[in-house]
Amino acid sequence: MKKSWIILTVSAMMMLTWSCGPKTELKGKPVTDIAGRIVPVPENPQKIVAIGPGGLRLVAYLGSLDKVSGVEAFEKKNFKGRVYRYGFPQADTLPVIGPGGPQSINTMPNVEAVLKTGAQLIIASHMKKDMADKLQAKAGIAVVVVSYGPRFATITPDFFRSLNLLGKILGKEQRAAEIKKFYQDFNKDMETRVSVAEKAGGKKPLVYVGAVGYRGTQGITSTNPMFLPLMSLKTNDVASKHSPKEHIFLDKEKLLKDNPEIIFVDGLGLKMVKEDFSKNKDFYASLGAFQNKKVYLQLPFNYYTTNLGTSMVDTYLAGKILYPAQFKDVEIKKKAGEIYTFLLGKDFYPQVVTDFGDPEKPLDFSK
Numbered sequence: 001m002k003k004s005w006i007i008l009t010v011s012a013m014m015m016l017t018w019s020c021g022p023k024t025e026l027k028g029k030p031v032t033d034i035a036g037r038i039v040p041v042p043e044n045p046q047k048i049v050a051i052g053p054g055g056l057r058l059v060a061y062l063g064s065l066d067k068v069s070g071v072e073a074f075e076k077k078n079f080k081g082r083v084y085r086y087g088f089p090q091a092d093t094l095p096v097i098g099p100g101g102p103q104s105i106n107t108m109p110n111v112e113a114v115l116k117t118g119a120q121l122i123i124a125s126h127m128k129k130d131m132a133d134k135l136q137a138k139a140g141i142a143v144v145v146v147s148y149g150p151r152f153a154t155i156t157p158d159f160f161r162s163l164n165l166l167g168k169i170l171g172k173e174q175r176a177a178e179i180k181k182f183y184q185d186f187n188k189d190m191e192t193r194v195s196v197a198e199k200a201g202g203k204k205p206l207v208y209v210g211a212v213g214y215r216g217t218q219g220i221t222s223t224n225p226m227f228l229p230l231m232s233l234k235t236n237d238v239a240s241k242h243s244p245k246e247h248i249f250l251d252k253e254k255l256l257k258d259n260p261e262i263i264f265v266d267g268l269g270l271k272m273v274k275e276d277f278s279k280n281k282d283f284y285a286s287l288g289a290f291q292n293k294k295v296y297l298q299l300p301f302n303y304y305t306t307n308l309g310t311s312m313v314d315t316y317l318a319g320k321i322l323y324p325a326q327f328k329d330v331e332i333k334k335k336a337g338e339i340y341t342f343l344l345g346k347d348f349y350p351q352v353v354t355d356f357g358d359p360e361k362p363l364d365f366s367k
Helices: 002-020 055-061 089-093 111-116 129-139 157-170 173-200 228-232 238-242 252-258 267-279 281-285 308-322 332-344 349-356
Strands: 029-032 038-041 048-051 068-070 121-125 142-146 206-210 262-266 295-298
Touching (some): 029 157, 038 142, 048 055, 055 121, 055 157, 055 332, 068 111, 111 129, 121 129, 121 157, 157 173, 173 228, 206 238, 206 252, 228 308, 262 267, 262 308, 267 281, 267 295, 308 332, 332 349
Parallel strands (some): 048 121, 121 142, 262 295
């Protein structure tokens, strides 16, 4: 009896240990992450992994991709539009640490695979506090939560808080400050140009952006009243008339009734719009923007959350169309090259154009 009791007790203790995961006490300098968690992080970590939407992009902007020791499977798939991946071919050969992608937000990666990479830090984007605590306890290494904020397809203060946090951890604080200033200068430029246009008077054209990605690729009815480029340019946007939400599917009848003068199509959904065009030509022929060949491409900037660089390029592209006099000095190729080079170290605009088409030309749906 006594022997059996001892065996049962030992077995129960072992099971408890296994279920609780590693109990390694973390050592390092404490930081407060975006979830409000105080996490001891190692000094100057040499191996890191990033999980969740936009995590790897932040690492790329900070110039720390050389420290990445594993990636999500999602990062190895079709990454056209996720420009940060264009400059990280090494990802193709790095070990997989979990599926990734929109369906894996706030889920546990493959902890065993993460540990095999030797990672000293897990950067978890858009992960909730409880899940981050569970992951940290199970992996026995620091988990730092970052975020782009609660608002869809835009830039919020959480984006820069996350950059500053990672800058502090990765020894790139100055770089984080430079990125924030770069975006502030961009906003000032937009404010100045739009202010001049508004003072010049004239009626603002009614505009619409369709095929905006939302948990996947969408067609012409998918739009966003808070679409970053159109908001920055203070446009007269159809979507804002119908809903204050961050994403809506606008009924085709309402779109026909509003009949916007200029329509923008998000590059990720362009194929779907072309397919729909071939099946419903009467609908599209009834829209003035299609009749007058004023339908333009917007490069996809919301792909695994917001691509800061492409959103800025898109704003200049739309600005040249909506306010030609105030943006006549802007050479898109040059401006886009400056933006991508600053953020990612190389001009990837030619590759983006190869992947999605020339956004300076009206879209041709006759092909």
